[in-house]
Amino acid sequence: MLKALLVDDEPFILQGLQLLIDWDKAGFEVHTASNGEEAYEYLQSNSVDLIIADIKMPVMTGLELLKKIREELNLDTYFIILSGYAEFEYARQALHYHCTDYILKPVEKDQLKSLLKKITDLAQQKTSKEKNGIKREKALMERTLMHLLSGKYDVNDLEYIEDKVPVDDEKCYVEIQLNDSGCLEECSDEDKRTRLDKIYQAVIDYLKQDAMYCIRDVSDNSQIYDIGFVYSSFMAQKIKSTREDYLRGFYNYIVSNTNLSITMLVGKMVSGIRNVSKSYGTANMLRSLQGFRAKKDIYFYEEEYKVNEAGLVICKKQLDMLINAIETGEHVNIRKCVDDFYEEMQKMGVTGSTIDLNVNYLLFQLIHLASELDSEVNQEEILRIISESTSEEDISRSSKTHLCRMAYAYSEYLCQLRKNVSCSVLVKIEDEIKKNYSSNLTLKDLSEKYYVNSAYLGQLFRKKCGCSFKDYLNRTRIEAAAKLLRKTDMKVYEIAESVGYKDADYFVNKFIEAKGCTPTKYKKNIG
Structure with a gap:
């Protein structure tokens, strides 16, 4: 009004x-x-x-x-x-x-009414123009920030950004990601987008005028649902706060307003907008290393990459031997190499951050090995999921036991890559979905049945079918339901149950999404 x-x-x-x-x-x-x-x-x-x-x-x-x-x-x-x-x-x-x-x-009454109608029309046009202007400005800012994050910017990008933000301020890149990767593997793309929509709206509401520094879907990988944010030191200074307290308040606001579990990855602080690509790179490093760090709400690069007074020490000989054992799949040798690595670390008298740096070297080498075998999937994300899946509550993520378990699992994963399981396994899984779509099929159960890492299987499925496992299963069920609607007199709730939906309302919603109308109307239209 x-x-x-x-x-x-x-x-x-x-x-x-x-x-x-x-x-x-x-x-x-x-x-x-x-x-x-x-x-x-x-x-x-x-x-x-x-x-x-x-x-x-x-x-x-x-x-x-x-x-x-x-x-x-x-x-x-x-x-x-x-x-x-x-x-x-x-x-x-x-x-x-x-x-x-x-x-x-x-x-006169009619004159005033006419005048107010004119004002209302002008206001609507103005609002529409402002909204379009804001959208264009946001799109231009996102494009410019993406150029800066990739390090592929030009003088026009710098001139544009200089009018919007203090370019010499200290900055860092912050990634906001959904938690529970195992659960997310079973979610449909729509479910993931819906969750990300809620998070994005909370981010925009919190940042207010600083929302222009937020980007949705930063990664060009279709399998990653992320929100990026370029933090500048002036943001915390406005409320007389530190970066850590500002981001903690940011985190708490998102969680309390979405009821979703998230993680923040805070890249290295850099000087000036020209160096923000370096911070972006360090945040990406944090993403793949989460599986080897104690579970936290917020990971700060500086905390995760501390170097002690002894300096940077890499036990390259022991780690290279461990990498070779993982690559060849020799479980006994893997255990021996892990023991040798920790024994060498103990002899040198270094622990904590130095061990972390050595583990970082190991992980990057493993990612490189997997990427050579299949460069089209997100190997960093698979490594993180493997690392997390092999840890338990009573086992530290950076302990010898965890490293050994992860090495066993990753060795098996590399073996799957070498055998090129994608063709034969996916054919079997697609066939199983066609025959058993009404059953409670899950990606996890199928991965165990066919001895394929679930994270890798999910990505293989998306690469071949162009959608998530959950979306493919829903699509198959809806097509089966449509066939029953055309050829039988079954009730809607009976059809829902027969194709694998326990909740009839959920079935109706999925049917509307796929066919554009309710099952009842669909049956009526074809009748």
Whole structure:
């Protein structure tokens, strides 16, 4: 609803204007002022969409009010001059200050209605134009930020960004990701997008005017659902806070407003916008290393990559031997190499952060091995899932036991890659879905049945079928349901149960998404 301010020094005229039409029905909330000065004071702390002011008033005239709000308050509010004087000079002065219209007393009902309709149309056009402008600006900012994150920017990108953000501020890239990767493997693409929509809206609400530094779907990998954010030190300074406290408040706001579990990956702080690509790279490193870190809500690069006073020490010999054992699938040798690595670390008297750095070296080498065998899937994400799936509550993620279990699992995964399981296994799984779609099929159960890593199987499925396992299963069930609707007299709830849906309402929703109508209407249309 739009807001209107009526300004006149004669009370009966104000009352007459209020009673002349149904303002609420016309889409306006009405406020009044007895002269220009009173209106000016009101406008200093309140916003309105329309001002209708008498041209002749004591203290401050309507023309003086119009001039002051344009020159001093810089308001583009719609303004209508009301006067009993049909003189061109008044109209000329009013138009000079962008008066919307000029009407004479007494005001007629139809004339006022027509005028308010004009204001409503202008306001809608203005709002639409502003929204389109904001969308274009947001799209341009996202494109520029993507260029900066990739390190492939030009002088035009820098010139654009310099007008929007303090370019020399300290900055870092922050990735916001959904938790529970095992559960997400079973989710449909639509479910993931819905969850990400909720998170994105919470992010926008929290950042307010800083939302321009937020990007949805930063990764060009279709299997990753992420939200990126370029943090600048001025954001925390505005509320006299530290980066850590600012991001903690950010995290808590998202979780409390979405009821979803998320993780933040905070890249390295860098100086200036030109170096933000370095921070982006370190955040990507954190993503793949989560499986070897204690579970946290927020991972800060500086905390995860601390180097002790002894400096950087890599036990390359022992790690290369372990990598070779993993690659060849020798379980006994894997265990021996893990023992040798920890024994060497103990001899050197280093623990904690130095061990982490050695594990980082190991993980990057393993990712490289897998990428050589299949470069089209997200190997970092698979490594993270394998690392997390081989840890238990009573086992530290960076312990010898965890490293050994992960090495066994990753060795088996490399073996699957070498055998190129994608063709034979996917044919079997597609055939099983066609025969058993009404059963409680899950990606996890199928991965165990066919001895394929579930994360890898999910990505193989998407690569071949162009959608997630869950979406493919839903599609198969809906097509089977449509066939039953065409050829049988079964009830909707009976069909839902027969194709694998325990919840009839959920089935109806999925059917509408796929066919554009309810099952009942579908049956009626083909009848």
